[in-house]
Amino acid sequence: EESYAVMGACFEVYRELGSGFLEAVYQESLKIEFGLRDIPHVTQPKLELAYKGRRLGQHYQPDFLCYGCI
Numbered sequence: 001e002e003s004y005a006v007m008g009a010c011f012e013v014y015r016e017l018g019s020g021f022l023e024a025v026y027q028e029s030l031k032i033e034f035g036l037r038d039i040p041h042v043t044q045p046k047l048e049l050a051y052k053g054r055r056l057g058q059h060y061q062p063d064f065l066c067y068g069c070i
Contacts, residue, residue, distance in 0.1 A: 046059045
């Protein structure tokens with residue numbers, strides 16, 4: 001259900017804007033759409049990485065983290 005909500009927001013942004021913009025335009029628009037749909041999200045969180053139980057110095061920074069797990 002949560003994944004469908006996130007995908008629905010993504011499709012709505014694409015429906016409104018179409019193609020051809022830079023990623024930053026879509027990211028800002030998607031942040032607005034998540035807010036309109038009450039989808040809990042964090043923008044560009046820094047996530048720690050581990051390899052075989054050992055913490056890496058590198059991190060992963062996705063565009064969004066929704067519902068704490070997507």
